[in-house]
Amino acid sequence: MTINKDFFSPGRDFNYDFQSAGRPATGWSSADRVPELLVPTHCCFCGVQCGMYLKVADGKVIGVEARDFPHNRGSLCPKGVVAYQQVEHPDRLRTPLIRRGGKGSQLEPASWNEALDYIVSRWKQIQGEHGRDAVAIYSGSSMTNEKCYIMGKFARVGLRTRNIDYNGRLCMSSSAVAYARAFGVDRAPLPMTDIPLTQCMLAVGVNIAECFPIVMQWIWRARDKGACLIVIDPRETPLARTADLWLPVRPGTDEAVINALLRQVIVDGLVDEAYLRERTTGWDKVREAVEPFTPEVAERLSGVPAERIVAAARLYGGAAISLIMHGKGIEHSSHGVDTCLACVNLALARGQVGKPGGGTMMITGQGNGQGGREVGQKANQLPGYRHIDVPEDREYIAKVWGVPADELPWEGAAAPEMIHLMADGEIRSCLIACSNLMVSLPENQVVKRALQRLDPLIVVDFFLSETAELADVVLPGTVWCEDEGTTTNLEGRVIKINRAADPPGEARPDWEIICELAKRLGRGEFFAYQSVLDIWNEYRLASKGGVSDYYGITWEKIDEQGGVFWPCPSEDHPGTPRLFTERFGHPDGRARMFPIPYRPPAEEPGDGYPFRLTTGRVVYHYLTGNQTRRLGFLNSQAPEPWVEIHPQAAARLGIVTDEIVRVRTPRNSMELKALVVPTIRPDTLFIPYHYGHEHAVNQLTNPAVEPNVKIPEYKACAATVEKLAAPVQPAGLNGVVTNFTPENAPKMFPYTVGETKAPSEKDAKAF
Amino acid sequence: MAIKTLFVDPARCIGCRACEAACRECDSHKGESMVMVDFVNRGISVATQPTVCMHCQDPVAPCAQVCPVMAILITPEGVVQQADPSRCIGCRNCVYACPFGVPKFDVQARLMKKCNLCYDRTSQDLKPWCAQACPTQALWYGDYEEFMNQREGHPVNVTSFGEQNVRTRVYHVLPEETPQLDIAALLSEARAQTGQTGKVREEAWVL
Secondary structure, three states: OOOOHHHOOOOOOHHHOOOOOOOOOOOOHHHHOOOOEEEEEEOOOOOOOOEEEEEEEOOEEEEEEEOOOOOOOOOOOHHHHHHHHHOOOOOOOOOOEEEOOOOOOOEEEOOHHHHHHHHHHHHHHHHHHHOHHHEEEEEOOOOOHHHHHHHHHHHHHHHOOOOEEEHHHHOOHHHHHHHHHHHOOOOOOOOHHHHHHOOEEEEEOOOHHHHOHHHHHHHHHHHHOOOEEEEEOOEOOHHHHOOOEEEOOOOOOHHHHHHHHHHHHHHOOOOOHHHHHHHEEOHHHHHHHHOOOOHHHHHHHHOOOHHHHHHHHHHHHHOOOEEEEEOHHHHOOOOHHHHHHHHHHHHHHOOOOOOOOOEEEEOOOOOOHHHHOOOOOOOOEEOOOEEOOOHHHHHHHHHHHOOOHHHOOOOOOOHHHHHHHHHOOOOOEEEEEOOOHHHHOOOHHHHHHHHHOOOOEEEEEOOOOOOHHHOOEEEEOOOHHHOOEEEEOOOOEEEEEOOOOOOOOOOOOHHHHHHHHHHHOOOHHHHOOOOHHHHHHHHHHHHOOOOOOOOOOOHHHHHHHOOEEOOOOOOOOOOOOOOOOOOOOOOOOOEEOOOOOOOOOOEEOEOOEOEEEEEEOOOOOOOOOOOHHHOHHHHHHOOOOEEEEOHHHHHHHOOOOOOEEEEEOOOOEEEEEEEEOOOEOOOEEEEEOOOOHHHOHHHOOOOOEOOOOOOEOOOOEEEEEEEOOOOOOOOOOOOOEEOOOOOOOHHHOOOOOOOOOOHHHHHHOOO | OOOEEEEEOHHHOOOOOHHHHHHOOOHHHOOOOOOEEEEOOOOOOOOEEEEOOOOEEEOEOHHHHOOOOOOOOEOOOOOEOOOOOOOOOOOOHHHHHOOOOOOEEEOOOOEEEOOOOOHHHHOOOOOOHHHHHOOOOOEEEEEHHHHHHHOOOEEEEEEEEOOEEEEEEEEEEEOOOOOOOOHHHHHHHHHHHOOOOOOOOOOOOOO
């Protein structure tokens, strides 16, 4: 949770200080201008994708105005209000940059020809010497579906490399796979406008108030109608503050609580047996598997008082319509898929999934997190949720792309695995778009060494991110409102982003850059797009018949309907706001239930590291902060990270608020300000993750990953906090409990890659 | 016609300061927020409270009453405007007189500044920027009947300072007086089942 600004500069009275709130980088000079045009579009930040108008005068974006769109009803969070200030920002990259003197020299402005020719000549050389897979693409999900689609196609058809993946791996891949396994379709099954229909909300590991402020209005509407609210979170978030019940869980132990809730629902006789019989398979095993999870056992594992678990189960189980919302708190975990599946089991046992307002809802974090994971930029995936290992899927996409199916590469490395391939020299060059690995990946000193081995490292971005600082070539891209296209928000609603301004200087839309590279690689015939609409129409065709079928979604229909929910298989189809009302996505139409054992996080506290460190967002920043840290208002509210620590722990260590302390994990240490507050468990520390360099909490986090989907365990590692004057401890494990090691759980540590996939992993990726 | 006004519901405030960011976007005072969000006590809770001008009606605008140069004007609708720059002498009487601590004094401009209920927007039938942006509708704009139809909570527009009552145009929203759910009873029932009797076993830190 955020704090008053006097935390950062003590003694200043911000309420009476007009100069303190940060200015847009260009000042307020356009204050008296009258907009000529209101361009309807959406916010570029989180997965909610709020509707907004951009005010335009003389071809420049000068402000923002509310837009009454179905899911945000004109509201905006502080990030949305100031998002427009990125457009004219002086930090924008205007020309390509290149290191002419090799590594260690300065980045100098260059022409597009010089930069692109250099990249292509190096790529040809590397691929000739080391094979096609030695060049990789690392993409992102904060850009339009069209751009994400082009990235996947460029890797497979332009570069013909197997190594493409994207930052969605770090975001919500756990719930994506969990939903694909349980339901056969990876999408939130209901729109957020359904939330008020529910009678009980259970929020698991999701700080909705700070990460998705706009969703709060739907939660309040449900509260106004009498719905109760239960929150499972190690911190008393603003959502938990007003909840009926707060279950303060130890980071990484949610499985125990969810299983205990299900067990209690069974004990109280609140299971919907008819639903389970008709619409699911696997219930008997699940019932057996949760039997050992008595409230007392769960209390011992998770630290949540047993009576709160029982009370929560009665509230949840007693509601006729109940909704589980879950987010990164359970997904950023070495057993993220299992925890999501445990939530699904609970909702299925209550017969909720498919009811209006009931079931489970994953709250996807990234702007186009939903769309980005369907369009085929994932290591194992082709457009429309097609699988790269399925022969029919390969045939279909190869036909759409006009290439022979046997020329399509196979599955490559997942994002965290790529780092190790770079370090080992298997990947020798990488193009990174829309991602800031130096802030986003765990154990970032390893990431830095890996990136420095690349020659060349190419970064496409519109600001010089921490990762772009390491690049050999930086290509200037566009911010969201300098290009058009579609995104898919956390509900599965496809919406339209419109162009409001021209790119500054020589900056070009990402898709144009990619098409230009393809042309120079001699593959231009496959990338002959005249406009974004051409790409969209090709993607509609590529997704036709897939799980996420966009074929019937035209830009006109998006405008007419206020967004269209996929699947939408034909042009006369209105789209599908609610999924699973009659059947699930599996061939037998039934949901699958999986017994979920308890597994601890990969690393737990021990003698030298008595705390659990967890990381998360604050409301003012988005992901790695590359955009939001540059916006005056947002940065003035939270210019640097801090560590939240409970008063009991602080008193024991003699730590007070505002004091600079050292937080240490077996990997590294960092110094930052302490915030002593009772809104966190006494055995837990919290640090926000939006910051770079010496402020990056990913210096400390554990690189263990979920064995199947490779999502890193950002939310739980062993740590200690100490006063600066404390003697420096020797490096080493120092008593930390390591539940899984590279030796006994190799798939959790992405050192071996891609080649050997056990059957269970294949199953997980079959959707 | 029903009177449209602001309803301030601190129970719903999540402290995101979207209202502050939005207020700064207003064309009449770009970059300066007239709304404030404060943590009530961050050392205890994450509770936050937005403060806007309450537009006092009875007694009418104490800030305007103490202004020696009649710089603070009140519209026929009862909206208290910020000080007229051509009149304000920077004496700060209004800052001290306001019972809610609303007027801000801009030292550089030597001018009092405060919320005027987005007069430029509301007079055009738009919502004030703060209520327009507010993601949680902790700041909500509309008329009393509409509020009572849509929302939980008990709006009040009389604030007592000792024996002095102040009736304001803007409402604060208090929680409903009867709790809908007896959590204490639910927990004690659960406690009985988990084999605990009598004393509460929860650790003291669990709020």
